[in-house]
Amino acid sequence: MPSTADPAGPQDEPIAFGQRLRMLRMRRGLSRPQLGGLTGYSAEWVKKLESGQRSVPRLPVVLRLAEVLRVRDLTELTGDQHSCLPLFAGAGHARLGEVKAAVDAYPLSTQHQAPPVDHLASRVTRAWTARHSSPHHREVIGALLPGLILDAQLAVRQADRADQRRAGQAVLSEVYSLAQFFVAYQPDAALLWRVAERALIAAQESEDPHAIGVAAWLATQAHRDGGPAHFDAADAINRGTLAFLEPLLPDAPDTVLAITGALTFEVGYTAACRGETGTAWRYWDTARAMADRLPWDYYHPITSFSRAVMGAHAVTVAVELRAGNESVRHAAATDTSAIASRPRRARHWIEAARGYHLDGQPDAALAMLKEAHRSAPETVAYNGYAKRIVLEEANSSLTNRRRQASDLAVTLGFLSA
Known part of the structure; x- marks a missing residue:
C-alpha cells in the first residue's frame, strides 16, 4: 500500500509543489510521459510543473495528479497543511x-x-x-x-x-x-x-488450492494498489499462483475454477493499469470463458467472480485504459442487479462513474455515485476515485452541478455538513 509519509520529510524550508510532484512521480516509478499521459497532459507540461516554470494548477488538476500518484493525503502533494484531505483512505x-x-x-x-x-x-x-x-x-x-x-x-x-x-x-x-x-x-x-x-x-x-488462490488474489491487489513501482510484484504472485492452480482445473470444484478465473482477470487488470490494451483484454476474454464454465447463477463467495461480474470487470479494464467512451458502453450493457454482492455492486457503480467522468459526462458520474451510496455507503466512503470526482465537481463553474456535488460530498462523508 502507498506510504503515508510526507515525501519531503522534516525540513526548515518548505518544498515547492514542483519538487513534491517530481519526488512523488519518481516514488511511483513513473516517467514524465507516463504521468502526463495518465492525466491528459504532455511530458513537457509535467517538466514545467516540476521545474516551477508553471504555477500550481487548479484543484481539479491537482486532484487528478493525486489520483494517478496514489497519494493518501493531499498535503503530500501540495505541502499545504490547510488542504489536509485523505484521498485513498477513509478516516x-x-x-x-x-x-x-x-x-x-x-x-x-x-x-x-x-x-x-x-x-x-x-x-x-x-x-x-x-x-x-x-x-x-x-x-x-x-x-x-x-x-x-x-x-x-x-x-x-x-x-x-x-x-x-x-x-x-x-x-x-x-x-x-x-x-x-x-x-x-x-x-x-x-x-x-x-x-x-x-x-x-x-x-x-x-x-489448500482455494485458500492459496484467495490469499494470492488479495495480495495481488495490495501490491497493485501500491502504484506502478509495485506492478511487477503484483504480477509475480498472480502469475505464480495461476501456474500452480491451472493444472488442477480439470478435476477442480467450482470454487477453485472461480478463484482461478478471478486471478486470471487480475493479470488483465494490472496490464490495463500499465496501459497494455491487448494484454488486458486478452486476459479479460480468458477470464470470461472461465466464468462461462460456471453455473449461470454461481458467484464466488469471496471475490464475487461469476458470469454476472464480467461486465463490471470490462468497465474496470476500459477505465484503467482511460477509454471513457468504451467504459460507458460496457457500463450501459452491464446488468448491475445481477451482481449478488452489495459492496461489489457499489464498486461497479463507482467504476461506471469513473467511466462517465472520463467521457466528459460529470452529471452522469455523480448519478452513478448516488447509486453506489444506495447500494453500500461503506464502499463509497472509503473510495478515493469517488472522492476525487465529487470534490472536482464541487469546484465546477456550473452552479447546479457544484451544488449537487457539494451535497453529495456531505452525504458521502467527504465533507462536514
Missing part, C-alpha cells in the same frame, strides 16, 4: 482498533477451547454472506473479526493431527482474508500488510 472505522488488537494479540496460552474446525468454517461462511448482503459491511465484519481471529488461531494451535492443522490453517487464512477486506483503504497500511502476509503463510501451510 478509520470505529472498529479498527478492536480488529488491530485481535491481529496483534499472540495467544500462546489460554484456557479457551477452540471450536471444531467445521463449526469455525461455517462461521466464516456466514461472515462472508453477511458482508455481501449488508450496506454497512465494515461494521458487520468488524464486529465478527476479533472472535474469528482468536478462535482460528487457537484451532491451529490445538490441532492434534496434521490434517486437522492443515484444515485449521485454511480457515485461518480465510479469516485473515476477511480482515483484509475490512482493513483496506483505512489509515493503517502496516496492518493491511500484516494480515495479507499472514493469509499467504497460513494458506501455504494449509496446502
